[in-house]
Amino acid sequence: MALPQRLVECVPNFSEGRRQDVIDEIVAAIRSVPRVWILDVESDPDHNRSVITCVGEPEAVVDAMFRAIAKAAELINLDEHEGEHPRIGATDVVPFVPLRGVTMQDCVELARLLGQRVGEELGIPVYLYEAAATRPDRENLANIRKGEYEGLKEAIKSDPDRAPDFGPRELGPAGATVIGAREFLIAFNVYLNTDDVSVAKKIARAVRHSSGGLRYVKALGMLVGGQAQVSMNLTNFKKTPIFRVVEMIRREAARYGCTITHSELVGLTPLEAMLDVAQWYLQLDDFTASQVLERRLEEVIGE
Amino acid sequence: MALPQRLVECVPNFSEGRRQDVIDEIVAAIRSVPRVWILDVESDPDHNRSVITCVGEPEAVVDAMFRAIAKAAELINLDEHEGEHPRIGATDVVPFVPLRGVTMQDCVELARLLGQRVGEELGIPVYLYEAAATRPDRENLANIRKGEYEGLKEAIKSDPDRAPDFGPRELGPAGATVIGAREFLIAFNVYLNTDDVSVAKKIARAVRHSSGGLRYVKALGMLVGGQAQVSMNLTNFKKTPIFRVVEMIRREAARYGCTITHSELVGLTPLEAMLDVAQWYLQLDDFTASQVLERRLEEVIGE
Numbered sequence: 001m002a003l004p005q006r007l008v009e010c011v012p013n014f015s016e017g018r019r020q021d022v023i024d025e026i027v028a029a030i031r032s033v034p035r036v037w038i039l040d041v042e043s044d045p046d047h048n049r050s051v052i053t054c055v056g057e058p059e060a061v062v063d064a065m066f067r068a069i070a071k072a073a074e075l076i077n078l079d080e081h082e083g084e085h086p087r088i089g090a091t092d093v094v095p096f097v098p099l100r101g102v103t104m105q106d107c108v109e110l111a112r113l114l115g116q117r118v119g120e121e122l123g124i125p126v127y128l129y130e131a132a133a134t135r136p137d138r139e140n141l142a143n144i145r146k147g148e149y150e151g152l153k154e155a156i157k158s159d160p161d162r163a164p165d166f167g168p169r170e171l172g173p174a175g176a177t178v179i180g181a182r183e184f185l186i187a188f189n190v191y192l193n194t195d196d197v198s199v200a201k202k203i204a205r206a207v208r209h210s211s212g213g214l215r216y217v218k219a220l221g222m223l224v225g226g227q228a229q230v231s232m233n234l235t236n237f238k239k240t241p242i243f244r245v246v247e248m249i250r251r252e253a254a255r256y257g258c259t260i261t262h263s264e265l266v267g268l269t270p271l272e273a274m275l276d277v278a279q280w281y282l283q284l285d286d287f288t289a290s291q292v293l294e295r296r297l298e299e300v301i302g303e
Numbered sequence: 304m305a306l307p308q309r310l311v312e313c314v315p316n317f318s319e320g321r322r323q324d325v326i327d328e329i330v331a332a333i334r335s336v337p338r339v340w341i342l343d344v345e346s347d348p349d350h351n352r353s354v355i356t357c358v359g360e361p362e363a364v365v366d367a368m369f370r371a372i373a374k375a376a377e378l379i380n381l382d383e384h385e386g387e388h389p390r391i392g393a394t395d396v397v398p399f400v401p402l403r404g405v406t407m408q409d410c411v412e413l414a415r416l417l418g419q420r421v422g423e424e425l426g427i428p429v430y431l432y433e434a435a436a437t438r439p440d441r442e443n444l445a446n447i448r449k450g451e452y453e454g455l456k457e458a459i460k461s462d463p464d465r466a467p468d469f470g471p472r473e474l475g476p477a478g479a480t481v482i483g484a485r486e487f488l489i490a491f492n493v494y495l496n497t498d499d500v501s502v503a504k505k506i507a508r509a510v511r512h513s514s515g516g517l518r519y520v521k522a523l524g525m526l527v528g529g530q531a532q533v534s535m536n537l538t539n540f541k542k543t544p545i546f547r548v549v550e551m552i553r554r555e556a557a558r559y560g561c562t563i564t565h566s567e568l569v570g571l572t573p574l575e576a577m578l579d580v581a582q583w584y585l586q587l588d589d590f591t592a593s594q595v596l597e598r599r600l601e602e603v604i605g606e
Contacts, residue, residue, distance in 0.1 A: 002305050003604055037603050055600060099596070184596070246585055262588040268596045271574075277581035282549055285565040293402070293487070293571045297358060300340050301306055 002302055004035065008107060009097035009184065010061050014050045014072050015087045015175075017043045022075045023050050029071040030054055033064035040267070048083025049092070053267075058102060062114050065094055069118055073174035078149045086142075088149045089175030093141065095130065096181045099270075107181035108132045115179045119166025122174075125156060126166040129180035134165055141178060149175045183216075186234040186273060187266035188242060190249050191227050192258045200228035203252045207232075207245060214248065216240035227261070237273040243280045305605055307338065311410060312400035312487065313364050317353045317375050318390045318478075320346040325378045326353050332374040333357055336367035343570070351386025352395070356570075361405060365417050368397055372421055376477035381452045389445075391452045392478030396444065398433065399484045402573075410484035411435045418482045422469025425477075428459060429469040432483035437468055444481060452478045486519075489537040489576060490569035491545060493552050494530050495561045503531035506555045510535075510548060517551065519543035530564070540576040546583045 016022045023043055030036060036056030043050040056064065069091040076090035094114065096107040111132035119126045133139045147155060153171045155162045163169055164176060192199060200221030205211045207230070208219035216236035222229050230249055234240060250260055272289070279287045289295050319325045326346055333339060339359030346353040359367065372394040379393035397417065399410035414435035422429045436442045450458060456474050458465045466472055467479060495502060503524030508514045510533070511522035519539035525532050533552055537543060553563055575592070582590045592598050 003600055007600070037600075039599060039603060055604075099600075242585060260586055262586045264589060265587060265594055268594055268599055271595050271597045274578055274581040274595060277585060278577040281584040282545060282580060283563055283565045284568060286567060291568055291571055292574050292577060294574045296342060296571055297306055297310070297340075297402075300342060301358075 003100065004057050005101045006057055007055055007100040008058050008061050008102050008110065009053065009055050009099050010065060011051060011053050011095055011097070011185075012065060012068060012091060013087075013093045014052070014068075014076070015048065015078065015081050015083065015090050015092055016072070016076050017048045017050050017083065018045050025075060026050070026068050026071050027052065029067040030064045032067060033060050035060040036064040044085075046083070047085035048081060049085045049087065055099060058106065058110055061096070062110050062117075065114055066117055066121075069094070069124065069177060070122055073122060073124060073172075077173040078171075078175040079173050081149070086145050086148050087175070088145050088152050089124070089177045091124075091174075091177045092145075093129075094177060094179045096132075096179075097184050098181075099184075104131050104181055104183070111179045111181050115166045118177060118179070119164065119168075122167075123172065124167050124174055125164035125169070125171065125176040127176060127178045128165045129178050130182040132180040137161075144178050152176060183236045183238065184270050184273075186237050186242065186269050188232050188234055188245070188263065189224075189266065190230045190232070190246065190263045191224070191261045192229070192253055193261045194228045194256075194258050195223065195226050197221055197223040197228050199253070199256045199258055200230050202256065203230050203249055204232075206252050207248050214240045214245060217245055228258075237270070237276070241276050241280070242273055243277045306403065307360050309360055309404040310358055310402040311361050311364050311405050311413065312356065312358050312402050313368060314354060314356050314398055314400070314488075315368060315371060315394060316390075316396045317355070317371075317379070318351065318381065318384050318386065318393055318395055319375070319379050320351045320353050320386065321348050328378060329353070329371050329374050330355065332370040333367045335370060336363050338363040339367040347388075349386070350388035351384060352388045352390065358402060361409065361413055364399070365413050365420075368417055369420055369424075372397070372427070372480060373425055376425060376427060376475075380476040381474075381478040382476050384452070389448050389451050390478070391448050391455050392427070392480045394427075394477075394480045395448075396432075397480060397482045399435075399482075400487050401484075402487075407434050407484060407486070414482045414484050418469045421480060421482070422467065422471075425470075426475065427470050427477055428467035428472070428474065428479040430479060430481045431468045432481050433485040435483040440464075447481050455479060486539045486541065487573050487576075489540050489545065489572050491535050491537055491548070491566065492527075492569065493533045493535070493549065493566045494527070494564045495532070495556055496564045497531045497559075497561050498526065498529050500524055500526040500531050502556070502559045502561055503533050505559065506533050506552055507535075509555050510551050517543045517548060520548055531561075540573070540579070544579050544583070545576055546580045 040053040072090040115126040204219035204221040207213040218233040341357045343356040375393040418429040507522035507524040510516040521536040
């Protein structure tokens with residue numbers, strides 16, 4: 001089967017990482033919608049949270065998410081939920097990501113559409129975030145999730161700044177859901193030839209946005225298997241490309257007498273991000289994706 | 304339409320680059336076979352030669368090539384052919400290239416199959432070359448083409464070393480055809496920040512196989528638009544990858560006080576070659592092509 005002309009990715013986070021039967025029922029709700037495909041399901045018992053990566057045609061994905069949110073509200077009670085990861089809802093976060101034949105603005109529309117249905121039909125308060133945010137202080141997920149489920153219970157009623165974009169101004173046991181649109185997120189880690197975690201921490205501070213570094217980089221320094229690692233989320237590879245991050249880390253590491261031993265991509269990365277890397281290092285000024293044989297074959301045969 | 308599970312590339316060279324009606328008839332002969340797609344037709348009047356790039360299912364491509372060779376034999380008379388490029392036949396060279404679901408050995412079989420049909424049914428002498436060669440001195444195209452059409456006329460009869468693999472030991476006006484199997488060829492040029500062509504020539508000598516450099520590199524130094532250029536054919540990007548060639552040129556250029564200003568890929572390149580570049584520079588030890596989102600989508604949706 002040829003790939004659909006229009007594809008979005010959606011990565012809903014559910015506040016259940018322990019009861020496999022609950023996770024299975026949520027997955028089944030998503031699978032019940034044709035033209036939606038699940039790429040990955042990751043459940044973390046410590047976080048008590050599951051992250052489902054799916055792709056599909058835009059309208060189908062909205063439908064699948066609605067069913068999954070309804071199912072999660074039925075099976076997960078936030079009053080009984082414990083876990084390390086911050087959360088405000090049974091379905092905690094639902095980001096739409098443009099993949100193919102779809103713009104960011106299209107994804108903002110999908111987020112609003114889903115948000116309205118969830119608010120009105122399920123009675124769950126919905127906050128729009130990132131590219132779909134209706135106010136600047138809601139672009140950042142952390143602001144919306146402040147105080148978590150327990151804190152929001154009171155604040156949603158009393159604080160006008162915490163009024164949801166859709167749905168009632170009160171929380172039931174399913175909590176509230178954050179829905180939005182963002183760019184594809186690349187999880188990328190760089191390892192250094194040292195067991196001194198302080199070097200990784202200093203480099204993380206240098207490259208990440210929050211402390212003065214590159215705009216679309218979140219970074220932490222940690223020790224993994226006895227090796228210092230700079231662990232990152234790259235939240236917009238088009239504006240802050242991987243090669244620039246790596247070369248900055250390389251230079252900072254050199255200043256501490258260190259080098260990069262290797263790096264790793266966790267999960268998936270768009271082809272464009274990898275081609276950008278090859279193009280930059282080879283200095284291929286006029287390169288276009290149509291020069292990739294497989295892309296050209298799709299153009300000639302696939303359509 | 305989804306891409307076929309088995310695909311070969313074929314890049315036949317015909318000794319006609321001036322008469323458009325002849326080129327059109329050859330192209331039409333290829334197009335008359337279903338499941339074969341033409342990606343590119345390049346005609347050079349000075350060389351009096353056309354290169355057609357096509358892809359398709361293996362058996363269909365063999366059929367299309369047979370029809371094209373028959374058509375070229377009907378319309379091109381080597382006794383009347385002039386051009387700068389060395390040639391021995393109306394259809395001069397026909398390389399098969401494995402693309403997808405097909406091995407190099409499969410392509411060797413296709414070359415033999417086509418060679419036998421061309422020799423027996425069309426009475427055109429056929430030499431097998433590169434991976435399909437039946438003797439080591441026929442791996443190199445230049446050896447087979449020695450003396451060109453005019454020289455081969457006599458030699459094919461008198462010299463046992465010039466006996467063809469298929470077909471008669473005498474040349475008609477369609478000459479002989481060289482058929483074989485090889486890896487995908489990447490045409491890659493690197494530009495230097497100098498107008499001194501001697502630097503490009505020295506670097507070309509350093510990196511190319513024939514004068515002691517990298518195994519699967521052919522290189523020439525030239526002046527293009529007033530800028531020194533190292534012009535290359537990379538004949539096996541799996542064994543001599545692009546990044547290694549570029550880094551060697553970078554180092555050699557530095558020795559002459561020069562740097563690379565930019566580079567270019569002429570025509571198409573397999574995705575794998577570009578991913579290899581990104582993987583090497585980012586030091587992504589455990590990267591696999593399945594981590595490319597689009598590849599993953601094909602696996603999940605496309606099959």
